[in-house]
Amino acid sequence: xxxxxxxxxxxxxxxxxxxxxxxxxxxxxxxxxxxxxxxxxxxxxxxxxxxxxxxxxxxxxxxxxxxxxxxxxxxxxxxxxxxxxxxxxxxxxxxxxxxxxxxxxxxxxxxxxxxxxxxxxxxxxxxxxxxxxxxxxxxxxxxxxxxxxxxxxxxxxxxxxxxxxxxxxxxxxxxxxxxxxxxxxxxxxx
Amino acid sequence: xxxxxxxxxxxxxxxxxxxxxxxxxxxxxxxxxxxxxxxxxxxxxxxxxxxxxxxxxxxxxxxxxxxxxxxxxxxxxxxxxxxxxxxxxxxxxxxxxxxxxxxxxxxxxxxxxxxxxxxxxxxxxxxxxxxxxxxxxxxxxxxxxxxxxxxxxxxxxxxxxxxxxxxxxxxxxxxxxxxxxxxxxxxxxxxxxxxxxxxxxxxxxxxxxxxxxxxxxxxxxxxxxxxxxxxxxxxxxxxxxxxxxxxxxxxxxxxxxxxxxxxxxxxxxxxxxxxxxxxxxxxxxxxxxxxxxxxxxxxxxxxxxxxxxxxxxxxxxxxxxxxxxxxxxxxxxxxxxxxxxxxxxxxxxxxxxxxxxxxxxxxxxxxxxxxxxxxxxxxxxxxxxxxxxxxxxxxxxxxxxxxxxxxxxxxxxxxxxxxxxxxxxxxxxxxxxxxxxxxxxxxxxxxxxxxxxxxxxxxxxxxxxxxxxxxxxxxxxxxxxxxxxxxxxxxxxxxxxxxxxxxxxxxxxxxxxxxxxxxxxxxxxxxxxxxxxxxxxxxxxxxxxxxxxxx
Numbered sequence: 001x002x003x004x005x006x007x008x009x010x011x012x013x014x015x016x017x018x019x020x021x022x023x024x025x026x027x028x029x030x031x032x033x034x035x036x037x038x039x040x041x042x043x044x045x046x047x048x049x050x051x052x053x054x055x056x057x058x059x060x061x062x063x064x065x066x067x068x069x070x071x072x073x074x075x076x077x078x079x080x081x082x083x084x085x086x087x088x089x090x091x092x093x094x095x096x097x098x099x100x101x102x103x104x105x106x107x108x109x110x111x112x113x114x115x116x117x118x119x120x121x122x123x124x125x126x127x128x129x130x131x132x133x134x135x136x137x138x139x140x141x142x143x144x145x146x147x148x149x150x151x152x153x154x155x156x157x158x159x160x161x162x163x164x165x166x167x168x169x170x171x172x173x174x175x176x177x178x179x180x181x182x183x184x185x186x187x188x189x190x
Numbered sequence: 191x192x193x194x195x196x197x198x199x200x201x202x203x204x205x206x207x208x209x210x211x212x213x214x215x216x217x218x219x220x221x222x223x224x225x226x227x228x229x230x231x232x233x234x235x236x237x238x239x240x241x242x243x244x245x246x247x248x249x250x251x252x253x254x255x256x257x258x259x260x261x262x263x264x265x266x267x268x269x270x271x272x273x274x275x276x277x278x279x280x281x282x283x284x285x286x287x288x289x290x291x292x293x294x295x296x297x298x299x300x301x302x303x304x305x306x307x308x309x310x311x312x313x314x315x316x317x318x319x320x321x322x323x324x325x326x327x328x329x330x331x332x333x334x335x336x337x338x339x340x341x342x343x344x345x346x347x348x349x350x351x352x353x354x355x356x357x358x359x360x361x362x363x364x365x366x367x368x369x370x371x372x373x374x375x376x377x378x379x380x381x382x383x384x385x386x387x388x389x390x391x392x393x394x395x396x397x398x399x400x401x402x403x404x405x406x407x408x409x410x411x412x413x414x415x416x417x418x419x420x421x422x423x424x425x426x427x428x429x430x431x432x433x434x435x436x437x438x439x440x441x442x443x444x445x446x447x448x449x450x451x452x453x454x455x456x457x458x459x460x461x462x463x464x465x466x467x468x469x470x471x472x473x474x475x476x477x478x479x480x481x482x483x484x485x486x487x488x489x490x491x492x493x494x495x496x497x498x499x500x501x502x503x504x505x506x507x508x509x510x511x512x513x514x515x516x517x518x519x520x521x522x523x524x525x526x527x528x529x530x531x532x533x534x535x536x537x538x539x540x541x542x543x544x545x546x547x548x549x550x551x552x553x554x555x556x557x558x559x560x561x562x563x564x565x566x567x568x569x570x571x572x573x574x575x576x577x578x579x580x581x582x583x584x585x586x587x588x589x590x591x592x593x594x595x596x597x598x599x600x601x602x603x604x605x606x607x608x609x610x611x612x613x614x615x616x617x618x619x620x621x622x623x624x625x626x627x628x629x630x631x632x633x634x635x636x637x638x639x640x641x642x643x644x645x646x647x648x649x650x651x652x653x654x655x656x657x658x659x660x661x662x663x664x665x666x667x668x669x670x671x672x673x674x675x676x677x678x679x680x681x682x683x684x685x686x687x688x689x690x691x692x693x694x695x696x697x698x699x700x701x702x703x704x705x706x707x708x709x710x711x712x713x714x715x716x717x718x719x720x721x722x723x724x725x726x727x728x729x730x731x732x733x734x735x736x737x738x739x740x741x
Contacts (some may be wrong), residue, residue: 056577062586081248081256117578146577151247154563155240159248167563170582171589173407174530 204289208422244411281669288423518596521654
């Protein structure tokens with residue numbers, strides 16, 4: 001049993017007792033669509049942002065942004081320390097969604113990997129249909145997402161990203177931080 | 191209702207204020223040390239890179255916070271914007287007891303004798319306010335030594351022929367080189383240069399009741415979990431408290447110095463930890479709030495005799511804002527040189543601080559502190575991809591093969607680079623905020639180009655398979671951790687803010703003791719100089735103290 005299934009069952013149990021048998025049909029529906037795990041993003045927004053972040057730091061033989069949980073870092077910080085960027089994400093994701101529909105006639109999520117790379121280069125370079133971005137610059141939004149993706153991938157796991165210190169393992173840094181005295185004597189590695 | 195009067199009130203518990211608090215309370219004065227922040231604790235950040243003073247992506251663990259503080263930055267094109275403390279252009283210094291000395295890298299540099307007479311050494315520099323200090327290296331030498339012994343410095347200058355004379359050796363032996371440092375030492379020596387261990391305000395052996403360094407990779411930007419790094423919060427301020435004469439009040443934001451109609455500073459007005467207005471009268475007032483905040487406080491302190499701010503009748507308060515821009519080179523080696531032994535910076539060269547053809551001044555070169563993985567994302571040759579597989583490959587293949595050599599360029603002071611107070615924007619307490627404007631002097635660019643070239647030459651000679659330089663091509667804003675110069679000391683009141691003792695011209699009982707006093711800022715990290723000058727200022731106050739009043 002996965003953790004998510006366990007959570008669903010636990011929730012179902014509670015709900016069942018409270019609502020009684022009459023709610024069974026609604027309950028079944030509710031279980032099929034579990035509550036969004038996000039505090040800020042809609043499912044749609046997260047569905048778009050996750051592959052953007054994965055483009056920025058893709059998986060190969062080591063985890064990429066998705067597996068490291070970068071989306072959870074950004075989502076959580078947007079309701080906390082980075083809340084000043086909420087509007088930038090809300091508008092920027094929508095503009096980027098429409099940019100892909102207009103330029104590629106395909107939603108970003110459905111583009112092949114290389115097509116997604118090209119779409120992001122478009123946003124990074126600012127060569128987007130400007131009417132979809134109003135007075136905002138797509139480069140600025142790209143740079144924001146780039147920075148936050150790095151933060152989520154390389155920052156402390158306690159903020160929601162860098163699951164299991166994925167990036168530290170990739171680089172080969174000991175984790176958690178080993179405090180030196182047990183490994184180093186008199187300032188020189190043993 | 192004013193609080194009971196004390197002998198001295200000190201604004202700001204950083205490198206300067208901590209020293210003055212200790213010196214005056216030991217001399218028997220009753221002292222109140224006001225600090226806008228709180229006592230720091232390692233537990234505030236643990237080893238969290240996003241919550242460190244060096245890379246405050248999510249905020250500064252030791253303040254100032256993004257909720258209550260603001261600044262206005264004026265860009266070279268005239269546009270302005272409001273910036274938060276976690277943004278680079280804010281020019282932040284930590285808001286806590288100890289301030290920058292909690293989270294700094296702890297390099298313990300003395301300025302060189304030439305740094306105190308830069309004008310005499312190099313002559314006039316167009317469009318600059320270059321001047322000699324009113325005091326010399328020799329004046330300051332005993333106070334440098336006092337700082338080194340009371341805070342604790344580890345060093346060895348046997349291979350540094352460029353430093354000014356020292357009467358006594360360092361109190362602690364130097365730290366050994368790490369792998370990168372050993373490689374740099376071999377190469378630099380082969381090139382005829384003079385590498386030596388970076389002097390550090392960090393215990394290489396147990397010292398003054400604090401243990402020896404345990405070599406955290408997360409050191410600069412962080413508090414030390416065991417207090418092996420010396421700051422005012424774990425050295426001089428505890429000594430001040432132990433005298434029984436000093437009270438530290440945290441969470442206190444000073445709004446104004448009250449100057450009476452006779453030109454005497456009477457009190458400071460501040461907001462306490464509960465945001466209640468308070469007035470603290472004192473015989474002596476010492477401002478040590480950092481070059482930006484000290485200038486702001488003086489400018490916000492208007493009175494009948496000083497309608498443009500305390501000590502500002504000649505429009506010199508806030509001028510000559512300077513700091514350092516770091517220049518140098520990065521190289522990628524074909525073998526790993528990384529060692530899991532923080533803080534990383536361990537070897538320096540002073541060969542290029544002075545006597546460089548075609549430039550004014552220069553700077554030290556040292557290998558760099560460990561860049562943790564998020565910060566390391568910015569270490570890229572020009573034009574390198576910023577994302578995708580190329581980004582990931584760079585991180586994993588080069589993180590441990592990177593060498594860096596860089597240093598702070600001696601910035602040339604200029605009148606237009608300055609702190610004023612913004613006419614509109616206020617902080618959470620309603621106090622007008624700092625407005626930073628102007629640019630560095632154009633001379634800083636060729637100096638940076640020169641110094642980064644020397645760094646790259648050494649790294650190439652080490653056998654790096656790829657190297658690149660970095661130096662500013664356009665003179666930008668300059669505040670930050672090393673901020674200095676805004677209340678210059680000098681013998682001529684028309685072109686300085688204080689006399690040679692840090693005493694504000696025309697206000698005999700108002701003193702400054704921080705980097706604001708620096709006439710120029712050396713090609714060195716300024717912390718030890720701020721400490722030494724604070725001892726120097728304290729010495730003068732103690733000598734003039736007549737038991738109830740400053741004569």
